[in-house]
Amino acid sequence: MATLSDVAARAGVSISAVSRVLSNAPSARVSVETRRRIQEAAAELGYRPNFAARALKFSRTNVVALVVPDLTNAIFTELMRGVETRAHELGYMVLLARAESIEPGSEAIARLIGEGRVDGVLAQVGDSMEEDDVRSLLDGGVPAVLVNSRRSSHLGSVILDDAAAARVAVEHLVRLGHTRIALVNGLVTTDSANRRGDGYRSAMDAAGLSVADDLVTNFGYEPRQGRDAMRTLAGLAEPPTAIVVANVNAAIGVLLEARILGLHVPEELSIVAVHDAWTAENTWPPLTTVRMPLFELGRQAMSAMVERITSGLVTDRVVNDPAPVLVVRESTAPPHPRPLGS
Amino acid sequence: MATLSDVAARAGVSISAVSRVLSNAPSARVSVETRRRIQEAAAELGYRPNFAARALKFSRTNVVALVVPDLTNAIFTELMRGVETRAHELGYMVLLARAESIEPGSEAIARLIGEGRVDGVLAQVGDSMEEDDVRSLLDGGVPAVLVNSRRSSHLGSVILDDAAAARVAVEHLVRLGHTRIALVNGLVTTDSANRRGDGYRSAMDAAGLSVADDLVTNFGYEPRQGRDAMRTLAGLAEPPTAIVVANVNAAIGVLLEARILGLHVPEELSIVAVHDAWTAENTWPPLTTVRMPLFELGRQAMSAMVERITSGLVTDRVVNDPAPVLVVRESTAPPHPRPLGS
DNA sequence: ATGCTGTGAGCAAACGATTGAGCACCGAGT
DNA sequence: ACTCGGTGCTCAATCGTTTGCTCACAGCAT
Numbered sequence: 001m002a003t004l005s006d007v008a009a010r011a012g013v014s015i016s017a018v019s020r021v022l023s024n025a026p027s028a029r030v031s032v033e034t035r036r037r038i039q040e041a042a043a044e045l046g047y048r049p050n051f052a053a054r055a056l057k058f059s060r061t062n063v064v065a066l067v068v069p070d071l072t073n074a075i076f077t078e079l080m081r082g083v084e085t086r087a088h089e090l091g092y093m094v095l096l097a098r099a100e101s102i103e104p105g106s107e108a109i110a111r112l113i114g115e116g117r118v119d120g121v122l123a124q125v126g127d128s129m130e131e132d133d134v135r136s137l138l139d140g141g142v143p144a145v146l147v148n149s150r151r152s153s154h155l156g157s158v159i160l161d162d163a164a165a166a167r168v169a170v171e172h173l174v175r176l177g178h179t180r181i182a183l184v185n186g187l188v189t190t191d192s193a194n195r196r197g198d199g200y201r202s203a204m205d206a207a208g209l210s211v212a213d214d215l216v217t218n219f220g221y222e223p224r225q226g227r228d229a230m231r232t233l234a235g236l237a238e239p240p241t242a243i244v245v246a247n248v249n250a251a252i253g254v255l256l257e258a259r260i261l262g263l264h265v266p267e268e269l270s271i272v273a274v275h276d277a278w279t280a281e282n283t284w285p286p287l288t289t290v291r292m293p294l295f296e297l298g299r300q301a302m303s304a305m306v307e308r309i310t311s312g313l314v315t316d317r318v319v320n321d322p323a324p325v326l327v328v329r330e331s332t333a334p335p336h337p338r339p340l341g342s
Numbered sequence: 343m344a345t346l347s348d349v350a351a352r353a354g355v356s357i358s359a360v361s362r363v364l365s366n367a368p369s370a371r372v373s374v375e376t377r378r379r380i381q382e383a384a385a386e387l388g389y390r391p392n393f394a395a396r397a398l399k400f401s402r403t404n405v406v407a408l409v410v411p412d413l414t415n416a417i418f419t420e421l422m423r424g425v426e427t428r429a430h431e432l433g434y435m436v437l438l439a440r441a442e443s444i445e446p447g448s449e450a451i452a453r454l455i456g457e458g459r460v461d462g463v464l465a466q467v468g469d470s471m472e473e474d475d476v477r478s479l480l481d482g483g484v485p486a487v488l489v490n491s492r493r494s495s496h497l498g499s500v501i502l503d504d505a506a507a508a509r510v511a512v513e514h515l516v517r518l519g520h521t522r523i524a525l526v527n528g529l530v531t532t533d534s535a536n537r538r539g540d541g542y543r544s545a546m547d548a549a550g551l552s553v554a555d556d557l558v559t560n561f562g563y564e565p566r567q568g569r570d571a572m573r574t575l576a577g578l579a580e581p582p583t584a585i586v587v588a589n590v591n592a593a594i595g596v597l598l599e600a601r602i603l604g605l606h607v608p609e610e611l612s613i614v615a616v617h618d619a620w621t622a623e624n625t626w627p628p629l630t631t632v633r634m635p636l637f638e639l640g641r642q643a644m645s646a647m648v649e650r651i652t653s654g655l656v657t658d659r660v661v662n663d664p665a666p667v668l669v670v671r672e673s674t675a676p677p678h679p680r681p682l683g684s
Numbered sequence: 685a686t687g688c689t690g691t692g693a694g695c696a697a698a699c700g701a702t703t704g705a706g707c708a709c710c711g712a713g714t
Numbered sequence: 715a716c717t718c719g720g721t722g723c724t725c726a727a728t729c730g731t732t733t734g735c736t737c738a739c740a741g742c743a744t
Binding site for chain 3: 003004005015016019020023025027049050052053054056057058
């Protein structure tokens with residue numbers, strides 16, 4: 001790897017001249033001829049500025065960490081694409097960190113943040129992360145922006161309009177004629193679950209429908225937890241005819257368990273999932289979903305991060321521009337005349 | 343962030359003394375008392391060596407890039423877990439790079455490698471990556487190890503026993519009594535597809551079964567391509583009664599298309615997928631698969647990488663230890679007496 | 685006293701890039 | 715002739731660590 005001094009030697013000038021020319025420094029008073037020689041030499045040698053040297057000089061790496069609970073989650077693809085797109089535009093790189101690999105005693109967090117490897121942390125903290133680890137992420141000395149997971153104690157977040165998404169889902173089911181509509185939600189401790197719960201309740205209210213407590217479950221966002229929720233709901237004295245599932249992965253579990261229980265979707269049970277992902281069109285039946293602007297969420301999160309790094313501005317934003325939109329597939333239908341389970 | 347000189351000032355000694363003590367240098371001739379003072383000061387200040395400074399000094403970052411075609415692929419989770427586990431043991435960090443984000447004109451590759459951000463590249467190159475970009479990855483000046491995707495031109499790879507996996511799948515179907523067994527494979531240009539094809543053919547031979555050319559498709563590993571394959575196979579004059587799908591994602595597409603065509607799985611059509619993943623148990627019916635040692639693949643790949651970085655040893659390995667094992671779920675059964683489609 | 689050895693520690697150069705300050709030269713103005 | 719203001723470039727310090735070398739001093743033998 002060629003260094004500045006290699007280029008300087010080849011062009012017959014000093015290191016500083018090369019540095020100024022190659023970085024387009026406004027203070028560079030260099031003749032056209034010299035400039036040409038330098039650029040030629042740099043090109044011939046394939047010069048690239050050394051990352052470590054710059055990082056040392058500026059105390060900035062132009063790298064931000066993106067912490068997500070679990071990479072397999074199809075939902076994160078869009079989020080990551082958004083983050084990376086914006087990062088690229090702004091000259092940043094993204095260091096992807098799985099929350100799982102961070103957990104044990106936050107030693108990994110210390111390495112990430114304490115050694116100055118990243119300029120900031122974008123964190124999508126899920127159910128599974130230890131509170132202590134979350135705190136050391138947020139208080140670790142570098143700017144942290146929470147992605148769709150606020151906490152009261154921490155400023156700097158970018159979230160989706162989850163309430164609106166839940167509302168869209170409920171309204172769709174109401175239009176189809178459902179009245180007993182359940183919500184399969186995430187843990188009550190998570191912010192996003194609360195917001196989706198609020199949206200669900202407000203839409204039910206608006207439709208003049210009552211919400212029995214047992215129509216809302218809070219097992220979590222994973223397939224297995226979706227199955228648990230489905231089993232619980234099917235066991236009710238008056239089971240629902242339709243379900244809003246707060247997450248597409250949980251919905252896959254709901255679908256599987258419904259099938260095992262012999263419930264036909266959508267004839268006997270309608271299902272709408274919040275978030276769209278490739279898995280949603282490969283289930284049977286293909287899932288009706290509410291698509292959320294995850295790409296835009298990622299973009300905005302990255303923008304907020306860089307704004308914070310460069311100007312110190314801390315903001316809380318709600319991404320609402322491509323509004324939540326219903327994607328009708330085949331998991332929803334008007335309610336069956338005969339109550340479920342009879 | 344505290345620096346060496348902060349610690350030195352607090353302990354009342356020179357920077358070099360601190361450096362030697364904190365890095366346990368054998369050449370450190372320092373009294374017990376001074377040593378204690380230094381360690382105390384370091385602890386009080388929460389000293390962590392600066393990443394950039396070390397990287398500059400050693401020309402080593404202790405970071406390796408892991409390039410995968412697509413992060414959502416459930417298969418990569420295990421691979422990544424293996425890579426990360428071993429990396430952690432060896433004091434390395436993993437920089438995850440999606441192949442998609444690398445593609446455009448290899449500018450991203452140049453940034454990754456050319457600027458000295460990583461000491462090596464672990465690459466799982468899929469179908470979708472441009473040949474030029476692959477080359478600049480491999481010839482970029484840092485050690486590269488290919489993960490389950492060899493090329494003749496490049497030394498240094500770690501692969502799975504894909505032939506054995508295909509064999510296990512075929513043998514299962516043969517035991518059930520199937521004779522018309524198809525293979526839904528990846529692109530013929532990929533190494534892994536060839537190895538799976540070989541395993542399939544050798545197992546068919548061993549069972550005394552002939553392989554009609556049209557029983558093997560080569561559309562690719564994604565769900566959509568699995569659907570294409572299923573449609574093609576169903577359209578044959580003599581359709582298969584069982585299918586080995588070379589990848590679990592493609593199998594999801596196969597399953598979906600079979601359902602759309604009205605083919606009952608497993609009554610009319612048996613399906614076995616190579617690779618196990620969480621998605622496999624959430625399909626309907628749950629997929630019978632051949633589980634491969636992906637975690638171990640990741641571990642070994644990382645080991646090979648570090649060996650290469652530190653001792654320059656270039657190896658080609660086959661990971662075979664947890665041998666491919668059949669996971670029987672509900673997508674396979676004995677052949678239906680009535681030929682499919684009649 | 686002088687020389688020698690061992691111990692405990694500091695000095696200073698290097699890694700590669702950036703940048704304020706300084707130096708040499710040239711034509712022009714007085 | 716002498717200064718002045720540009721122009722074109724170089725010097726050298728700096729970021730935080732590492733590490734070969736040097737240095738001061740004590741204890742001991744001559």
